[in-house]
Amino acid sequence: MATIRDVAKLADVSVSTVSLALSNPARVSSKTLEKIRQAIAAVGFVADPLAQSLARGRSRMIGFVVGNVGNPFFGDIRRELENYALDHEHFVVVTDSSGKTDRERAMVEHLIGLKTAGLALAPSGYDQGYIDFVASLNVPIVCFDQKVAGIERDFVGSDNYLAGAMLTEHLLQLGHRRIAFITGPSHMRTATERYRGFAETMANAGVEVNPNLVVDGQFTRTAGYEAAMRLLIQPERPTAILGANNTVALSALQAMQELGFRCPEDISLAMIDNVQWSSVITPRITMVVQDTLALGSIIARRLMHRITNPQGAVEPPQDFVLTPKFVPGNSCRRI
Template identity: 35%
Template sequence: MATVSYVINGSKPVAPETAARVRRAMEELDYHPNAVAQSLRTRTTHVIGAVISDISNPFFATLIRGAEDCARENGYSLLICNTDERAENELVYFELLRHKRVDGMLIAPTGRDDDGIRDLIASGMQIVCVDRKLDGIAAPAVLSENEEGAYRATKYLLDKGHYRIGIVLGLSHLSTTSERLRGYKRALAEAGLEVDESLVVYGESQVHTAREACRDLLIGPNRPTAIFATNNLMTIGVMAAVHEAGLRCPQDISVVGFDDFEWTSVFNPPITTVAQDPYRIGVTAVKSLLANIQRSKSGIETIATPEEVRVPVRLIVRNSVKTLSRR
């Protein structure tokens, strides 16, 4: 029995021919180890929970692909939960994953209820935040250079002669939104321009809400000459609103997006955009989480000031911005 246990758990070396005989017998008997019993004995399940907003969003789909690839390479599997940006869903999934005894969690926080994450940390659960962070909570995070990306996009529009630049932001309580707004404001300030609050609207990170928000920007004689949409889905909504208003991009209005996926290059016109690297975010987050899990198992205290990793972004220039004469 001990030899069988060694083969199943890999806890001690076994002669190759003996291990082969054991595995052959297991196949003939259709024997499958009890995963729950194994986890109780080894105190590990080799499962990571991933609590994100919506896997149908291409950004999160790519992030999860990177996380899963890295997890698999290290002998872990991923259990994915979609919150739909609802705090009540987030709390239910936290409890579910704890009951399933996952070894750690990747979390894209809804930002609506910090207590759930505080409770996880207090219980000893290893977590890494992805895409968003929570102020005042000591947890590692892997994020994009959100402020820098928004700064570059806005500065590019300014350099092209645009001074009335509308911005369509995501959910107001998320760190990504506040960081991208800071980048927009910084570029305007460097150009000696004050922020016109009538040009700042919130599209709630979705296509239909961004379309409605953009309609408000396009009403009236003093509309912006350019619009900066601060995520991938809202870029689609902005382009839809521009089309519905009977305007042409970039002849009548210029558009810059945030996120780069296949459709941005096949749009008519192809969209200038800030490219994130969600696959790298996913890989980096899993590496950080596994390192912390290993430290915890070894009895090593976690770092007092958790690491925050920023993954670089880049501006990809295409054909959606018109050059205006300098004022």
């Protein structure tokens, strides 16, 4: 590999001039610039990113930290970020914490060690230690998906209250009253907001919520399945189930199918967030989806803005909340 010193020698200038020519060509005379250009081409010089990062104290990498890269929600956002970053000569390092807070922390520390230029973080933690940790990081960070109280960073997400309310209202309009809700972890804002949207919409309609019909699905497959089973074996069975995310809703569908319930004939189902191949799932689930492309785009722009603008670091954090979209299916019937 050719180094900058090889270039300098061949062009008969000093190393620092070559470096300057690369970072700020305007400050080098045109004939020197030309000599350097030719020398670079002749020896096939490419700057070593590691050496640059070490010297600069900043790399051209962006860390992307989520709980599950397989989730198409995160996948869409990742793609947007990658495209935008690549256009701005940055490289996205994708990491997956499997939803575990300690692992996420380890990954973030790794990324910080790599002197990443910035972080796009879907936080999984929520306690004070975690919040302090995120606050201590001296790097541009854009958080998304999960709004964590106490983290003073840019945030990009969707109106989860609205998402829960929309589907609840839909089910109410179809005549449902015994509506079950499968929740997520109580420490996740997305989960509590979606539930609040459900509960308040029910209350506004004057419908009382049977506490037995609110079960905890933890946003996971196993807990969601179990929660759904508990719903289905009740004598006062719900006429509709609202899953607070894609995983618990589809777990409920699986439980229904296994026990022999038909959807929507026996029980209606609605969910928040899409999954891959939802179009071939029978019935097509009625859902509210987030505008992942827009979210990804905002995250990317906001992050690059903070990275590239010198004064970007001191701008106060800002929240971007998008409106989710209703996607009708045929999993909810009128009763």
